[in-house]
Amino acid sequence: MPKLMALVDTKVMPNVDFQRMTASAVGPAWRQATPAQKARLQEEFKTLLVRTYAGAVSQVIDMVLTIKPLRSAPEDTEVLVRSEVKGTGDPVQLDYRLAKTPGQGYGWRIYNLNVMGIWLVDNYRSQFAQTINAKGIDGLIDALAERNKANAKKD
Numbered sequence: 001m002p003k004l005m006a007l008v009d010t011k012v013m014p015n016v017d018f019q020r021m022t023a024s025a026v027g028p029a030w031r032q033a034t035p036a037q038k039a040r041l042q043e044e045f046k047t048l049l050v051r052t053y054a055g056a057v058s059q060v061i062d063m064v065l066t067i068k069p070l071r072s073a074p075e076d077t078e079v080l081v082r083s084e085v086k087g088t089g090d091p092v093q094l095d096y097r098l099a100k101t102p103g104q105g106y107g108w109r110i111y112n113l114n115v116m117g118i119w120l121v122d123n124y125r126s127q128f129a130q131t132i133n134a135k136g137i138d139g140l141i142d143a144l145a146e147r148n149k150a151n152a153k154k155d
Contacts, residue, residue: 044144063087
């Protein structure tokens, strides 16, 4: 899995807006976090997402990704890209929310991902809120770091 994680990290993750994704997953507590805490949260959340996405991709064998028609206007700054993964079992819904980001000629970056009806950031937001309420921002950082270490040992 390390090779697959490296591939996901270099090919997929540059197209993800980690600051927006992490801030949204952390929720209101993000505003009270220090710059150092925000950096650690983004780092640990990215590690978790890379491993999660790589694990999902590792299950893809002889599957076809079909992108559904995009409904958007040229002036839109956010879009929903709907897709479906078909393989040997039932088709899997895979949708991406993208936002136009300023910078080098405007690019589109993913800020949320829907797998089979579950929005990733929304799912993590409820988990993170419980940890933040019990242990604060540093507790969430520690919990993410421990989870990432435990997942790394499984490889």
